[in-house]
Amino acid sequence: MKRQVGWLAGQLVATLALASALVFVVLRVLPGDSAVVALGVNATPQALAQWRAQHGTDRPLIAQYGSWMGGLLRGDFGTSFVTGRALTPLILDRVQVTLIIVGLGMLLALVVAVPLGTLAAVTHRSAWGTVIAGASQVGVAIPNFLVGVLLVSLVAVHLGWLPAGGWTPPATNPADFWRHVILPSVALGTVQAAIITRYVRSAVLEVMREDFLRTARAAGRTRAGALVRHGLRNAGVPVVTVVGVQLAAMLIGAVVVERVFVVPGLGSLLVDAVQQRDLQAVQSIVVVLVALVVVINFVVDLLYTVLDPRLRVVAR
Amino acid sequence: MGRPIVGRMARPTLRRTTAAVIALAVTMLAACTAGSTAQQYPGGEGREVTIAVAAEPVNLDFTTTSGAAIPQLLMNNVYETLVKIDQDGKVVPMLATRWDVSADRTQYTFHLRQGVTFSDGRPFTADDVVASFDRVRTAWVNAIKGKMDVVERTEKVDAHTVLVTLSRPSNSWLYNLGTSVGAIFPAKIDFDLKTQAVGTGPYVVTSVRPGDRIVLTGRNDWWGGPAPLRTVTVRYLTDPTAAVNALRAGDVDMLFNSATGDQVRQLQKDPRLQVVEGTSTGEVLLSFNNRVPPFDDVRVRRAFAYAIDRKAVMDTASAGFGTLVAAMVTPQDPFYEDLTGVFPFDPARARALLKEAGQQHLHVTFDVPNLAYATTAAELIVSQLADVGVTATITTDEFPAVWLDKVFTRHDFQMSVIQHSEAHDLLTVFHRDYYLGYDDSKIAPLAAAADAGTSEQYVAGMKQVVRMIVDDAGGIVLYLAPTLIVADKGLDGIQANAVTESMDLTALRWASTSSGG
Numbered sequence: 001m002k003r004q005v006g007w008l009a010g011q012l013v014a015t016l017a018l019a020s021a022l023v024f025v026v027l028r029v030l031p032g033d034s035a036v037v038a039l040g041v042n043a044t045p046q047a048l049a050q051w052r053a054q055h056g057t058d059r060p061l062i063a064q065y066g067s068w069m070g071g072l073l074r075g076d077f078g079t080s081f082v083t084g085r086a087l088t089p090l091i092l093d094r095v096q097v098t099l100i101i102v103g104l105g106m107l108l109a110l111v112v113a114v115p116l117g118t119l120a121a122v123t124h125r126s127a128w129g130t131v132i133a134g135a136s137q138v139g140v141a142i143p144n145f146l147v148g149v150l151l152v153s154l155v156a157v158h159l160g161w162l163p164a165g166g167w168t169p170p171a172t173n174p175a176d177f178w179r180h181v182i183l184p185s186v187a188l189g190t191v192q193a194a195i196i197t198r199y200v201r202s203a204v205l206e207v208m209r210e211d212f213l214r215t216a217r218a219a220g221r222t223r224a225g226a227l228v229r230h231g232l233r234n235a236g237v238p239v240v241t242v243v244g245v246q247l248a249a250m251l252i253g254a255v256v257v258e259r260v261f262v263v264p265g266l267g268s269l270l271v272d273a274v275q276q277r278d279l280q281a282v283q284s285i286v287v288v289l290v291a292l293v294v295v296i297n298f299v300v301d302l303l304y305t306v307l308d309p310r311l312r313v314v315a316r
Numbered sequence: 317m318g319r320p321i322v323g324r325m326a327r328p329t330l331r332r333t334t335a336a337v338i339a340l341a342v343t344m345l346a347a348c349t350a351g352s353t354a355q356q357y358p359g360g361e362g363r364e365v366t367i368a369v370a371a372e373p374v375n376l377d378f379t380t381t382s383g384a385a386i387p388q389l390l391m392n393n394v395y396e397t398l399v400k401i402d403q404d405g406k407v408v409p410m411l412a413t414r415w416d417v418s419a420d421r422t423q424y425t426f427h428l429r430q431g432v433t434f435s436d437g438r439p440f441t442a443d444d445v446v447a448s449f450d451r452v453r454t455a456w457v458n459a460i461k462g463k464m465d466v467v468e469r470t471e472k473v474d475a476h477t478v479l480v481t482l483s484r485p486s487n488s489w490l491y492n493l494g495t496s497v498g499a500i501f502p503a504k505i506d507f508d509l510k511t512q513a514v515g516t517g518p519y520v521v522t523s524v525r526p527g528d529r530i531v532l533t534g535r536n537d538w539w540g541g542p543a544p545l546r547t548v549t550v551r552y553l554t555d556p557t558a559a560v561n562a563l564r565a566g567d568v569d570m571l572f573n574s575a576t577g578d579q580v581r582q583l584q585k586d587p588r589l590q591v592v593e594g595t596s597t598g599e600v601l602l603s604f605n606n607r608v609p610p611f612d613d614v615r616v617r618r619a620f621a622y623a624i625d626r627k628a629v630m631d632t633a634s635a636g637f638g639t640l641v642a643a644m645v646t647p648q649d650p651f652y653e654d655l656t657g658v659f660p661f662d663p664a665r666a667r668a669l670l671k672e673a674g675q676q677h678l679h680v681t682f683d684v685p686n687l688a689y690a691t692t693a694a695e696l697i698v699s700q701l702a703d704v705g706v707t708a709t710i711t712t713d714e715f716p717a718v719w720l721d722k723v724f725t726r727h728d729f730q731m732s733v734i735q736h737s738e739a740h741d742l743l744t745v746f747h748r749d750y751y752l753g754y755d756d757s758k759i760a761p762l763a764a765a766a767d768a769g770t771s772e773q774y775v776a777g778m779k780q781v782v783r784m785i786v787d788d789a790g791g792i793v794l795y796l797a798p799t800l801i802v803a804d805k806g807l808d809g810i811q812a813n814a815v816t817e818s819m820d821l822t823a824l825r826w827a828s829t830s831s832g833g
Binding site for chain 2: 033163
């Protein structure tokens with residue numbers, strides 16, 4: 001465990017160093033002048049020069065990168081080019097929102113996908129299995145935003161049960177928070193549920209062919225008992241892998257759902273920041289996203305060893 | 317679970333899969349098109365209104381931050397001015413009840429309204445006016461501060477009288493006083509302008525949630541009487557579809573220019589909603605780089621003016637909403653006249669002019685910002701130009717960053733299309749240093765003379781300037797963008813004509829409610 005945490009820290013630092021350098025360079029190559037975008041068409045040349053001096057964009061790139069890195073080490077993302085406000089509280093606030101909808105969406109997906117996928121595997125030659133496999137196939141093919149748009153028009157506009165969009169922080173008004181969080185989470189979760197159902201199904205199918213299940217049944221377990229006691233745990237490894245990959249994809253992909261439901265999450269902040277050439281915000285958000293993905297991968301690695309002790313030897 | 321898992325044939329499975337897919341698809345389609353019978357629009361009563369607006373203010377300080385979103389929210393509603401530009405574009409009293417102008421038109425004596433207080437309780441006096449006008453010169457960094465350059469000094473005569481001396485007579489100055497540059501702040505600013513707004517208007521900013529909403533609360537002690545609404549929530553919805561959904565779900569009561577023309581056409585059919593179309597100050601301009609060939613040749617520019625069917629462009633890009641105008645002058649401007657007949661749609665004359673200029677097989681590049689109205693308009697323009705033998709190649713520029721950098725700053729373009737939103741921007745746009753590079757040597761002295769003349773001379777002089785600019789075709793105004801408001805039928809007092817940058821909510825109220833609530 002200690003070794004693993006050390007490995008994580010090393011991995012985190014290496015990945016972040018690489019990612020930060022990459023995003024920093026790419027952003028500087030991007031056409032567009034942050035000062036002009038920030039100050040608008042009426043800006044005087046003096047105002048532009050003053051802005052560049054104030055935000056340090058007139059300094060050499062290496063110095064800019066250095067001071068950004070220095071801030072990062074102190075947990076300070078700097079100030080936004082556009083609003084002039086500190087980025088750290090803003091990003092922390094937005095990352096919570098995204099983590100909430102992604103977390104709830106994934107939870108929903110797992111609650112649906114694990115039983116459904118298992119059922120589909122067990123009944124894979126019957127009508128049930130076919131329906132589930134077919135439905136999940138359709139689910140995989142539907143993009144997130146389409147589910148979002150359909151949910152809005154059905155649940156919010158036609159039925160009027162839930163708001164069409166917007167956000168209330170949980171601390172402000174818990175009831176209102178839940179009313180706002182349901183649709184985005186369902187939109188994110190539906191597609192994931194379909195994807196994971198398919199993985200669970202094939203993983204369980206795979207496991208069902210294993211000799212150890214036959215042995216367990218020979219030892220007197222029922223088919224269901226053998227599957228639950230010995231099968232699911234083994235089926236868990238590939239499923240955890242795909243859940244990790246999908247979580248990372250959801251974090252990045254949440255931006256689409258955030259747009260549809262007007263949720264002020266990290267994704268919408270990133271898109272706005274790119275449009276406004278708020279380079280300081282863009283690079284900081286990307287670093288946060290990279291860090292989250294590295295942490296997710298680490299948790300996935302840990303889960304492997306929990307699920308399958310045989311992998312402990314392989315894991316460092 | 318106990319059944320054997322082998323022994324079934326595989327073939328029916330495929331058929332069942334297909335059936336399941338079809339069933340699912342049908343269900344989803346049905347959900348999409350289900351009738352709109354059950355929905356209600358809540359919030360029809362009481363004194364609360366929620367408005368959807370597209371562009372969010374970066375902060376609350378328009379003295380140091382440019383961008384239309386801040387004055388759009390704050391002017392008239394929170395901050396007021398000595399004079400107001402009314403819905404017909406006329407200068408009318410606001411914080412000044414009347415004003416006297418000296419014979420040489422350089423001295424203005426403003427008689428201030430009495431019994432006015434700021435939202436924090438401070439009384440409004442001549443000191444506030446003097447300090448506010450002085451601050452434009454000393455503390456403002458927004459480039460619009462230039463509109464007050466003509467002010468030589470501002471003096472307090474007594475507690476309710478102010479004397480302003482101009483360095484030269486100026487007709488446009490009094491008008492500009494009705495825009496954000498004339499906003500009256502408390503003499504002593506002991507609060508952060510970026511996060512707080514203390515004005516004399518009927519509303520006060522009570523909550524700001526970045527990325528989401530700003531809440532205005534009505535004042536009971538406003539000089540014009542208690543504010544008609546207790547709460548105005550302005551929600552910032554960038555995506556037009558999200559805005560329309562919010563309206564149809566009853567989350568918002570009014571869309572202020574936050575839906576597209578096509579969407580508004582759809583919403584017009586809804587009996588619970590009203591659509592109000594007003595004018596704006598936003599002219600959609602097909603701009604030429606007058607510095608470079610082929611647009612340094614007036615014959616080519618005029619040929620383009622004849623070649624483009626502006627009515628068709630407006631119908632396509634704005635679903636027919638808007639006003640056809642020929643110049644960057646709105647129907648509310650005193651020197652407005654209809655000049656759309658100067659260049660009628662006439663492809664034959666366009667071809668003749670191009671031939672005369674030796675440009676029968678002209679290729680031009682067309683820089684189009686990635687904004688919906690611009691890309692739609694551009695495609696139609698390209699096909700209309702093709703009809704007169706001009707090949708225009710579209711390059712899409714990300715807006716604002718790339719467009720500002722390439723077209724606006726570096727002038728690296730031949731032709732572009734963009735909406736110019738600022739009020740009274742005719743002389744800004746057709747200025748030699750602006751991105752169009754228009755040769756203003758003939759019009760600049762005429763415009764200066766008009767500004768310094770009597771109001772009659774001003775109108776006559778500016779009309780002449782406008783006619784010259786239109787005739788020169790340095791850029792072609794395609795249409796004047798509309799202000800499109802879709803609101804619950806129960807809302808009254810909608811002021812749709814955006815004559816200045818302000819979204820004027822001061823008269824907005826629910827028709828069914830009297831005072832109190």
